[in-house]
Amino acid sequence: MQVPGLDETHDPKLESWVASANAPGCSFPIQNLPFGVAETGEGAARHIVVAIGDQALDLTACVDLGVFDDLMGGAARVVLTAGTLNGLMARPPADWQALRLWLSQALRKGSALQGQLEACLLPQDGLRMVVPAKIGDYTDFYCSVEHATNIGKIFRPDNPLFPNFKSLPIGYHGRASSIVVSGTDVHRPSGQLRQQDGVVFAPCRMLDFELELGAFIGGPTNKGGPMPLAAARERLFGFCLVNDWSARDIQAWEYQPLGPFLAKSFATSISPWVVTRAALAPFQVPARAREAGDPALLDYLADSDDAAAGALDIRLQVGLRGKAMEAGEGAPHVIAETNSAGLYWTFAQMVTHHMSNGCPLVAGDMIASGTISGEAEGSQGSMMELTRRGAEPLALGEGETRGFLHDYDEVVFAGQCERDGFRSIGFGECRGMVLPAVQE
């Protein structure tokens, strides 16, 4: 099932002729090779790029060098000049692997292609990254049992977790049109708020972030009925960081009985680099063990590969920087740290459940994990949890406190994978600043 040579792309001894990629702590060493799309050159054409150190290799420009003529049976020329990752994502996983292997070899120290490829390097600093795929549908799951329990406790202290939570990965459809790339400012939404003296239409007063992990779907669209978990897993092209901004007061009033709607659909921010499933292979860990008393897994949600290595060990961090703090400069104040390994459901389980009714999943679709929270103090992925719905504001230093987000607050997510014997790889950042509500 795997292209020969793919394992060596994880070798920690590999170094790139792009010197910055070899620096300790670099998010994008040659073992990572995440894909993105940047507007570049005259007319802001959209090019497919790969992050390497502090540079990006312009794959669309590389096509003209003829280096991809033999890759993917000739299809590489087409998919790498399409301006989005959808075409690449739609190829079979063997083609993704072949491209990864080519990149790993071409960017290695000593590669005969160095001279040619140097002309296609762009500094990441100057790139305008965009949402990397045309996202047809966006599905948001709810896979952290700690998050579901924390939120449930606020609204239903006696019965925080719904009985279906441990039987299926709960999910709902999100809004694809409001997905924006990291760095895009986000206006505080207005909406209906229920107050003691009635309902008003006003700017949201309980604006929150949600720390999530997203996955892009790849491969051919499924047709018909259920698909085994092992095949569903092959639909996972790669991952990014997701901030599913949430207006808690709008949500509280609108969400019954059909779920969140305008409380979420004003903006969802994603990090620009898609870290492939192949790059994350060394950081797969056993799926969270089910506890005594949990219902047995139904067959379609179970296989031994998933139990053995279905979870992703990714350290995730939330930073917050207020307008008054250091004049908007400097590192944000870290307010939460957690890890995606603790999710109750794996991404393969999300995918197979999603397709279990025959729902077509199309290359470029995005699914997200739902807010990722841990048990420890400070490991929760939303202000709602960190501050107990604003009742216990966070101290940010320099006298600043936050119950929910203020205008001009900047929220910055980061993700990093580490394991002994492997190079660390990173996701880069997912950042967004809150701007005041738009006035009519």
Add this chain to the structure above:
Amino acid sequence: MQVPGLDETHDPKLESWVASANAPGCSFPIQNLPFGVAETGEGAARHIVVAIGDQALDLTACVDLGVFDDLMGGAARVVLTAGTLNGLMARPPADWQALRLWLSQALRKGSALQGQLEACLLPQDGLRMVVPAKIGDYTDFYCSVEHATNIGKIFRPDNPLFPNFKSLPIGYHGRASSIVVSGTDVHRPSGQLRQQDGVVFAPCRMLDFELELGAFIGGPTNKGGPMPLAAARERLFGFCLVNDWSARDIQAWEYQPLGPFLAKSFATSISPWVVTRAALAPFQVPARAREAGDPALLDYLADSDDAAAGALDIRLQVGLRGKAMEAGEGAPHVIAETNSAGLYWTFAQMVTHHMSNGCPLVAGDMIASGTISGEAEGSQGSMMELTRRGAEPLALGEGETRGFLHDYDEVVFAGQCERDGFRSIGFGECRGMVLPAVQE
């Protein structure tokens, strides 16, 4: 705000040189002129077509005649050869009106273009219609107070209607990828079902339809904050019939707390013809009056135009034909009749509410009304309501009864507008047959 001459397109005395369009009871007289997309000719190229009588005028083929060279400042040539309606929908409403006026004049008896256009007529009978637009996002609302009350009574007899129902149009995001065109077979979905002795994964046993009206969004994408109701109304390009197939047993187990997901995302069928807002102008009626005790409308949901003529008087009908009935031939058994004029919220209110948080609505997006039910016996738009959750099965004749849908049942929706002094116009049909569940 309106192109001169548009009103005359409603004149009941207008007749077409396409004789079948002038027959009494024809759904597609020259006063209608709905748009669709058909696969036609060699290579099944997608052409934009307009229904006229039992024929369709192939607008994509007409482009080669040069007849559109001056329309929309030259843009008509581009949008009418795009293979989807998205480009046309994205034009400003004045361009939609100009095209309607051109079509009305060109298809009238005595038109000098008759000789040229006859070569571009295709019999509807032989057309393979497709989903007429690339639907980026699909939103389903919940606008019938009768439906919400009926469903609520089944689950919460003491408190059937949530307190937010009369304050805002409740909606949720649906699944765009599972929207199919009328005539597409629909497999019974499988999913998790909670039974007395535990949860199983099995084919749905409570398969239902939902009778809805859909609207396609047009015009330029909104940016930023709220938009006045009058401007939001201009985003409505046209309407179609929608069957939002629903698996009630899957829904009952999965829907808390985030709303319907796999219970709906296996298929949503739409009728192929988009009846424009302009064509429906004569059938606009006053919006449903709010009752004593209802909360006051918030400003952003209110204007006098909407109160005076915000509702659509469309007679809707549900037919059901079982496999054993007449060997699948003949007219389906009519099991429900209702009217969209009774919806509690208007489409303009749905749109302005949807954009009130800044959510981008893009040309080609679809919104739907939610199940349309009336108060009278037999006016409910779902089996769930018509049979009280299967407890009171319907008699279909010839000894057949139905609690929920059986395999090989065919569900057929029809819609028709009638008003004294105007030609009746129709929506055509939205039909789909239930096939057995796909086995793994």
